[in-house]
Amino acid sequence: MANPFKPSAGSTPPLLVGRGEVLDDFAAALADGAGAPGRLAFVTGARGVGKTVMLTKMGDIAHAEGWVVIDETATGGLIDRLTRSVRAARHETGVLDRPRTRGFSFGIATLGTISKDYELAPADPHDLRIEIGRLLDSPIMADGGLLITVDEIHTIDTDELEQLAAITQHLIREDRNIALVMAGIPQAVDQLLADNAQRPRVSTFLRRAEMVVLGKVDEADVADSFLQTARDADRAWPAEIARECATATGGYPFMIQLVGYHTWRTEQGTEITNEHAQRGIAVARRKIGQLVHAPALQDLSDVDKTILVAMAQDDGPSRSSDIAQRIGKNTSYVSVYKGRLERSGLIEVLPNGTLSFSTPELREYLREHAAHYAMATTGPDEVAP
Template identity: 55%
Template sequence: MARNPFKPTAGATPPVLVGRDSVLEDLDEALEDGAGSPYLLQFITGARGVGKTVMLTEMGRRARQQGWIVIDETATPKLIQRLTSAVRRHREELGAPSRRRITGAGISLGPLGGANLALESPDKATPGLREEIGMLCDALDLHDGQTGLIITVDEIHTIPQSELDELTAITQHLIREDRPLGLLMAGIPQAVERMISDNAQRPKVSTFMRRAERTSLEEVPLHSVAAAFEQTLTEAGRSVSPEVALECAQATGGYPFMIQLVGYHTWRIGKTGEVTSAHVTAGREKARKRLGDLVHAPALADLSPVDRTFLTHMSQDSGPTRAIDMQIRMGEGSNYISVYRDRLIRAGMIQPAATYGRFEFALPELREYLRDHAAQLIAQSEN
C-alpha cells in the first residue's frame, strides 16, 4: 500500500506547494541577481496555517540548490548569539580563518633592523555577527563569487526589542557593504504591523523594516487546489475524478493547512483504489476536528477571557459582524468594542470585512469551532 502523501504537520513541506509560484519565482530571480536585490529582504505574512513556515522552508531549499548557505531560525531570545555561532561554523567549514587584529607594532634599530607585529589571537577577540558574516561572504566570494548567505527568521514579531535593534543595524551595514545577504522573515501581518509601528520612534529600525518587501500569503484559488489534489493522488497511485477533486478543494476553502488535513484524512479513509465523494465527506469532518485541536484551541488559549467572549458572540452571525450588534450582545459601549476588535485584529483572529464597518473571522472554520465549544469557552471566561 502506498504511503500517504499528505503532511498535516506544522511546517512540514507538502508534496505540491500550491498557488505560490510567483513568490518563489521572485526569490529565484533575487538569488540570480545577488547583493542588492529587493526580494532578498522581505516579510512573509499571513494568517495562522496559511503556510508561512512552509514558504520559508521552501525558499531555503531553493537557495541551497543554487549554492547559497542558509540558516533557519525562530525569533526567540539569544537569536543573535545562535546566528553568530551558525555563521562561524559555516565559515570554518569553508576553511576561512578568523581575522586577527594587530595590537602592537615595533621597529628594531639593531644591526640587522627589522619589524615585528603583535597579533591578537581569535580566542581573545571573538568576532560578532557582523564580522562573522563579512568573513563568510569573503570566503564565498573566493569560492565561487556567485552565492551568499540567506537567513530565515520565523515568528519575527516575537523577537526581543534589543535583538531586533541589533539585527536591523547589522543587516543595514552589510547591505551598504554590498554583501550577498538575504533576510527572509515571517509573521502574522497584524503583529508585524504593530512591531513596525512600535518602532516609529526608532527611525533606523522602522525605515529598514518599511523598506522590506511584503509578501502576503492568501488562500489558494480552488481550481488550483483541485488540480493539486488530482496530481498528488494520481502520482501516489490513487484515482480521483475531477468532480471529486473539486469536492476536496471546496472542503479546504483554499486554506493551505486544511489542504493537507483534508487530503490526509480522505486518503486514510479510502486507503486504496478510487477516492470517492463519501471519502471526502468523512475526511472533511476529521480534518475540521484536527484543525480545531491544532490551530483554533492553541490560538484561543493565548487570548484573554474577554477576547474569547468577544469571539464567541461573533460566532452567532453567519457572516461579517456589525459593531452595533456586539455592543448589544456584550452590553458595552462603542469604545469598549473598538478596543477588543482592534486587539483581535492585531492577534490575527479577525479582520476587516469587505463591507465597511464590519469585521469577520480570519481563520477558516473558527466560527464553527466556537459554536461547538461555546459553553466551554464561556465557562472558562467566567472563571
C-alpha cells in the same frame, strides 16, 4: 505507500498551493542583486497559513542559486547561534580560521614551565558581522550570497533585534549579497513595530522590510493539487470528489493537509470514494480546532475573542451593529477591534462592511467553546492601541 500529506506545523506539503507569485518575487530579488528590496522581508499571516513552509521554500530557492542558507528561530541566543552557523558555513567553503589561539606560558617554580593554547571565546556578538564578511569573501561564494531566515519573530529579544538590525544594515550598505527573511503572526509584527517606535535604527529597519502577507489560496488550485498528488501516486481521485474536498478546506493551507491526509488515509483500495472524502473531511474539521484555532485564539486579547464569539452567533457574515449590541458597546468600539482582527487574518471585512470568518470551522469551534472564550463581555474595557 506513505501518506503524502503533511498535516503538521512546519512540514513541507507535497505540493505548495498558490504561492508561485511570492516565490517568483523572492527569486527575482535574489537575481536583482545586492540591495533589492525583497531581500529584507517579513512573512506574515494567520496561524497555519504556511509561513514556516514559505521560509523553507525560499531557502530552497536560494540554495539552488548557490546561496548559503541559515534557518533560525528568534529565541534567546539568536546572534550567538547565527555566528556559529556562519562560521561553520565558512569552514565548509574551505576558508578556515586564521590561527585564533593565543599561547600562554607561566612558570611555577617547582614544576618548571607549563604552556597551553587557549582557544579564544567564540561568538562575541560583533563577530557576526565579521564572520558574514569573511564567508562572503570566500572565493566559492563569488556568485552566491547568504540568506538568513528567522522564524517565530515574536520571541526575539530587543537587544538581539537591535544587533541584527545594525549588522544587516551595515551589510546592505556595503552592497553585500545578503538576504534576511523573518516570519511571524501579524500581531507579533505590529507589536515589534510599536515596541521599537522610539528606536530609530530598529524601526527604520523594520519598516524597510517588505511585508509578504500570506492568506488563503484558491480552492480550484487546491482541487488541482489533490488531483496531481493522486496522479503522482497512481491513485484515482475523481475530480468531483477532489473538488468537494477542496471546498471543505476553504483554501486554508493547514486544512488542505488535514483534509488530504484524512481522506487519503481512510481508503483501502486504489480509488478515493465519496465515503472516504466525507469521513476525511469530518475528521479534518474536528482536528483543525485543536491544531490551529486554539493556538490562534491564545494570541488574542479577551475583547478580540469576545467579538469572535459574538460573531459566531450568526450563520453568515455579521453586522457591526449586531456585534456591538451583543457585547454591550457602541459600533466605534467594535470598529477598532474589527481592524485588529482583520489584520490578524482571522476575519475578513466584506465590501459591505460586514465581518466574516476567514478560517474554516472557526465559527463552529467558537460555538462549541463559547463559554470558555466569552469572558470579557462584562469586564472592564480594554484600551485598544
